[in-house]
Amino acid sequence: MRVPERTAAVLAWARRNLFSSPLNALLTLLGLWLLWLVVPPLLQWLWLQADFVGSSREDCRGDGACWVFVRVHLDQFLYGFYPPAERWRVNLGIALLLVPALPLLIPPLRRFRRVWLLALLAYPPVAWWLFHGGLGLSVVDTGLWGGLFLTLVIAATGMAAALPLGLLLALGRRSRLPVVRATATVFIEFWRGVPLITVLFMASVMLPLFLPSGLSLDKLLRALIGVALFAGAYMAEVIRGGLQGVPAGQYEAAQALGLSYWQQMRLVIVPQALRMVVPGIVNVFIALFKETSLVLIIGLFDLLGVVQAAVTNPDWLGFVLEGYVFAAAVFWAFCYGMSRISRRLERRPDMKAQEQQEMA
Amino acid sequence: MLQALLLAAVLGAIVWMFGNALDNLARQGIASGFGFWNERAGFAIATSLIEYSETSTYGRAFLVGLLNTLLVSALGVVFATVLGFLIGIARLSPNWLIRQWAAAYIELVRNVPLLLQIFFWYFAVLRPLPQPRHSIELLGLAYLNNRGLYLPKPILEPGFGWLSAALLLGLVGCLLWLRRARREAGSDRGLRYWLIAGLLLLAPAAAVSLAVGLPLGWELPEFRRFNFRGGLVLSPEFVALLTALSTYTAAFIAEIVRAGIQSVSQGQREAAYSLGLSPGQTLRHVVLPQAMRVIVPPLTNQYLNLTKNSSLAAAIAYPDLVSVFAGTVLNQTGQAVEVIGVTMAVYLTISLVIAALMNWYNRRVALVER
Numbered sequence: 001m002r003v004p005e006r007t008a009a010v011l012a013w014a015r016r017n018l019f020s021s022p023l024n025a026l027l028t029l030l031g032l033w034l035l036w037l038v039v040p041p042l043l044q045w046l047w048l049q050a051d052f053v054g055s056s057r058e059d060c061r062g063d064g065a066c067w068v069f070v071r072v073h074l075d076q077f078l079y080g081f082y083p084p085a086e087r088w089r090v091n092l093g094i095a096l097l098l099v100p101a102l103p104l105l106i107p108p109l110r111r112f113r114r115v116w117l118l119a120l121l122a123y124p125p126v127a128w129w130l131f132h133g134g135l136g137l138s139v140v141d142t143g144l145w146g147g148l149f150l151t152l153v154i155a156a157t158g159m160a161a162a163l164p165l166g167l168l169l170a171l172g173r174r175s176r177l178p179v180v181r182a183t184a185t186v187f188i189e190f191w192r193g194v195p196l197i198t199v200l201f202m203a204s205v206m207l208p209l210f211l212p213s214g215l216s217l218d219k220l221l222r223a224l225i226g227v228a229l230f231a232g233a234y235m236a237e238v239i240r241g242g243l244q245g246v247p248a249g250q251y252e253a254a255q256a257l258g259l260s261y262w263q264q265m266r267l268v269i270v271p272q273a274l275r276m277v278v279p280g281i282v283n284v285f286i287a288l289f290k291e292t293s294l295v296l297i298i299g300l301f302d303l304l305g306v307v308q309a310a311v312t313n314p315d316w317l318g319f320v321l322e323g324y325v326f327a328a329a330v331f332w333a334f335c336y337g338m339s340r341i342s343r344r345l346e347r348r349p350d351m352k353a354q355e356q357q358e359m360a
Numbered sequence: 361m362l363q364a365l366l367l368a369a370v371l372g373a374i375v376w377m378f379g380n381a382l383d384n385l386a387r388q389g390i391a392s393g394f395g396f397w398n399e400r401a402g403f404a405i406a407t408s409l410i411e412y413s414e415t416s417t418y419g420r421a422f423l424v425g426l427l428n429t430l431l432v433s434a435l436g437v438v439f440a441t442v443l444g445f446l447i448g449i450a451r452l453s454p455n456w457l458i459r460q461w462a463a464a465y466i467e468l469v470r471n472v473p474l475l476l477q478i479f480f481w482y483f484a485v486l487r488p489l490p491q492p493r494h495s496i497e498l499l500g501l502a503y504l505n506n507r508g509l510y511l512p513k514p515i516l517e518p519g520f521g522w523l524s525a526a527l528l529l530g531l532v533g534c535l536l537w538l539r540r541a542r543r544e545a546g547s548d549r550g551l552r553y554w555l556i557a558g559l560l561l562l563a564p565a566a567a568v569s570l571a572v573g574l575p576l577g578w579e580l581p582e583f584r585r586f587n588f589r590g591g592l593v594l595s596p597e598f599v600a601l602l603t604a605l606s607t608y609t610a611a612f613i614a615e616i617v618r619a620g621i622q623s624v625s626q627g628q629r630e631a632a633y634s635l636g637l638s639p640g641q642t643l644r645h646v647v648l649p650q651a652m653r654v655i656v657p658p659l660t661n662q663y664l665n666l667t668k669n670s671s672l673a674a675a676i677a678y679p680d681l682v683s684v685f686a687g688t689v690l691n692q693t694g695q696a697v698e699v700i701g702v703t704m705a706v707y708l709t710i711s712l713v714i715a716a717l718m719n720w721y722n723r724r725v726a727l728v729e730r
Contacts, residue, residue, distance in 0.1 A: 017456035024455050031457035179363040183370055193711040194704045195668035201686050202704070205696040209384045210377040290473040297675055304476055311483070320484045328472045328480075335471035 046325075057316060069319040070326045073310045077326070080146015080301050086138065090149050093130040096123065097156075124160070142220040146301035148330060150220075154227060154292040154302065159285050161228035166235025171265060173236065174243055184236070191233035196294050199226045204298040223295050231288045238280035242273030282342035286335045293331075303327055381697060388694075396693045397422075403688055405679045407595050418689055425684030426706060432602055432680065433667040433710075439606035440666060441659075444613025449643070451618045462614065469611040475672055477608055482600035482676045489596075492587045503581055503588060509599050510581035513592035522572065526564035534561040597678035601670065609666045613659065620655035621647055652725045660718035664711050671707075681706060 018028040049064030052071075060066035070077070079087050100120045103109040110116075131153070133139035145153065172184030191199070203226035208216065217225075246269050254264040274281070296305035304327055310316060311323040385392055397419045404414050409427045412420055450462040469477070487506060489496070495505040503510040534557050541553060581591030624647050632642040673680035674687055681703060690699040 017454070020454060027453065027455045027458050031455070031461055034461065035457075177363045179367050183366060190708070193708040195671040195682070195707055197671045197674060197682055198686060198700060198704050198707065201682075201690075202700050205690065206700050209381045209696060212380050213384055213387065286471070290471075293473040293475045294672070296475070304473065304479070308479065320488070324476060324480050324484055328476055331473055331476065332468070332471045336467065339471070 065322050065325070066319060067322065069310075069316060069322045073306075073316075076147060076306055076310065077303065078148050080150055080306055081144040082140060082146065082149065083144065086133075086140055089130045089133075089137065093127045094149075094152065096126065096130075099123070142218050145220065147306045148303045150300065151289075151292050151302040154224060154295060155285075155289045157224050158227040158231045158288045158292070162231035162235040162284065162288070163281075165228065165232030166239050167270065169232060169236035170239035170243055173240055188233045188236050191230050192237070196227075196230055196291050197297060199230050200294060200298045202226065219298075220300060223298060223300060227288070227292070227295075231284060234284050234287070235281065238277050238284055239273060241280065242277035243269065245276045246272050278345050279342050282338055282345075286338050289334055289338070290331065303330060385697075390694050392695065392698070394698060396695060396698075401689070401692075403692070405684060407598065407679060418693070421689060422681075422685050422702070425679060425681040428679050428684075429667075429670055429673075429681040432598065432605065432673070432678070433670045435602055436605040436609065436666050436670065437663050439602070440609035440613055440662070443606060443610035445617050447610060447614035448617025448621070451614060452621055466611045466614055469608055470615075474604060474608050474669055475675060478600060478604040478672055478676060481603050482596065486596040486600050492583065495583075495588075501580065503583075506596065507587065507593075508596050509594040510588045511592040511594065512578040512580050513590065515577040515579050522568050523565060526568040530561045530564045533564075595678070597673070597676050600676060601673050601678050605666055605669060608669075609662055612662050612665075616655055616658045616662065617651070620651035623654045624650045649725075653722075656718060656722045656725055660715060660722075663714055663718065667710055667714065668707060
C-alpha cells in the first residue's frame, strides 16, 4: 500500500516543481527536450560507441570517442617529457605533500604545531631536490617538466607564494604610514589592472633585461615569479576584505593589552580575518589553477600545453575532442573539488566553536 | 624610519633595474625610445576595422590591435550580460528542471580554464567545419564554414542620414512619452500605452522610408566557385574568442545575479504579489532594481576580467592588441620594454575607464533607491 502513496508524493512534487503554471509546464518541456537533445548523443559518444582498448589509431573503429588516444598519451599528459625512469620522483614528491596535509585530515594531530610548521617549511626544498635533482639524483632540466605535474607545480607555488605576499600587501594597504600604503596600493592595482598574459610576456622577455648580465633565471622560474606576483595582488584584496571585517573593538582591545603592531596582527587580527575570507581565498586558488594554463603561450608545456601538442601531432590528427574533454575533466575535477572543500570549511562546526572559544 | 627604508628600497630597486636594462640594451644593440612608432610595419593583419596594409606604420598596427580588442570586449560584455542574467534568473526558477540546467551550466563552464574553452571552440568546433562549398546554411541568409561566419552586410545608401535622424527623433519621442506616462499616477500600462510608444518610435522612420524609399540595403554573401564573396565575414578566430568569452563570463555573471536576487528579502516579493503584480512584473519592478545595487560592483569586475581575458586571443592568433603588438611588433623590433610597457598601460587605462563608468552607474542605481 506504500507504493501508491509514494506515487502520489512524486506526482505532488512534480506538480509543485514542474507544472505549477502553463509557462512552467512549457519550461519543463523545454528542459526535457534539451535533455533528450544532449544526453543520449553524449552518452553514445563518451561511452557506448567509444573505443577503450588498443594501442594505436587503428584501434579507433567506433563512431564515438577513441579513448585509446588518451590512454597512449596518458604518461605524457601526466608528466610531460620528464624521463620515464625518473618519474617515481614526481610521484614521491607529490605523495610527500600529504605529510603537511595530515593534520588537516586527522584533527588529533593538530596539537603538534611546531612539527607541522617544520614539515611545511621543509617541503619546498625537499620537493625541489626530488623534482630537479642534484645531490645524488640525476638532474632533470625544468624544460622537460610538463603535463599535470607542471600544472600542479605552478599552481602550488603560486598559492604558497600568494598567501604571505597577499597578507603583507593587504596589511600594507591598511597601514597608517603613507609611503607603505601608497606602495602597496600602487603595486596591487598595477597587477590587478593588467592581464596575466602580459605579465607572463613581461616575465619571459622583459625580466631578463632588468637583471644584471650574467644572472639568468630559468624560464619556469620567471613564469613562477610572474604568477606569484599576480596572484599575490588578488589575494591581497581578498585578505583586505577580511581585515576590514574584523570589528574595530578587536583592534582596540589588542592595543589596550599593550601588544606591538606585529603582535596585534599575528595574535588577534589576522587569524580572525583569514578565517572570515576562506571562500575568497579558495576562489583565488581556483582562478589561479585555471590560469596556469596560460603558460603554454610562453612555451611551457602544462597539462593543456601537452594535450594541445598531442592533438596537433600529425600521427594522431582528428582526436581534438578527446584530448580537450580529458583536459577539461581533469581541470574540472580539481576546481570543483576545491570549491566543495571551501563550502565544507565554511560550514565546519569546529571552526565556529573555535571562534566562540576565542571570543569568550 | 620604516617608511624611509621602504622608500629607499623601492627607489633603489627601480634604479638598479633601470641601470641593468640600459646596460643590457646597449650590449645587445637594441634601440630604445619610440622611434619605431612611425616605421613601416611590413606585416599583414587578417581582420582590421580601419584601413591597414603592409606599408602602414607600427603605430597604425597598434591602433588596429587596440580596436580589435575593444570590439571583441564590447560585444563580449553585451552577450555575456544578456546570457548571464538569463541563466542567473533561471537558476532561481520555480521550475526544478530549469534550475538544474542552469546549475549544470554554471558548474561546468566556470570550472574549466577559459583558454581550454577558446581552444575547444576554435580547434574542435569551428576549424573542422566543412569547406565553403558545403557550408552550413542558416535560413538562407548566413553561412558557416571553416573560413568563418558569413552574414548579410547592411549597405548604407545615401538617404541613410535622414533615416537615422528620424529613428533618433522617434526614440526621443518614445522616451518622453514613457517618462510622462510613468509620472502620471495610476496610469495603467495596457495595450494602448505600448501602442502609442511603438507608434512614436517608428512613425518618423516610416515617414522617411515612404518619402525616399528604404535607404538600407543588404548585401548577401554569395558563393562563387571556391569561396563566398560579399557579406559580412566574421573570422573563425573572432567567433571562437567571442563565444568563449561570452559563455565563460556569463557563468560568473549568472552567479552574481543569483546572489543579488537572493539578497532582496522575501518580504519585498510577497508585498509585490499582494499588490497584485505578476511574477514577471515583480521581477522587473521590485526585485531587479534592488538587486542591481548588490550586482553592479562584482559585475564591474567581470567586465574588467572579460576585457583582460580577451588578451587570450594571442593563443589562436586573433589580431588583438597582445597578439599584434606584444607579439608581432615585439618580435620585429625587439623593444621589449617599450612594447610591453605600452600594452600594460593600455590595459590599465581600459580598467580604470570601465571602473569609473561603472562607479558612475552604481552611484545612479544607489540614488534611485532613496
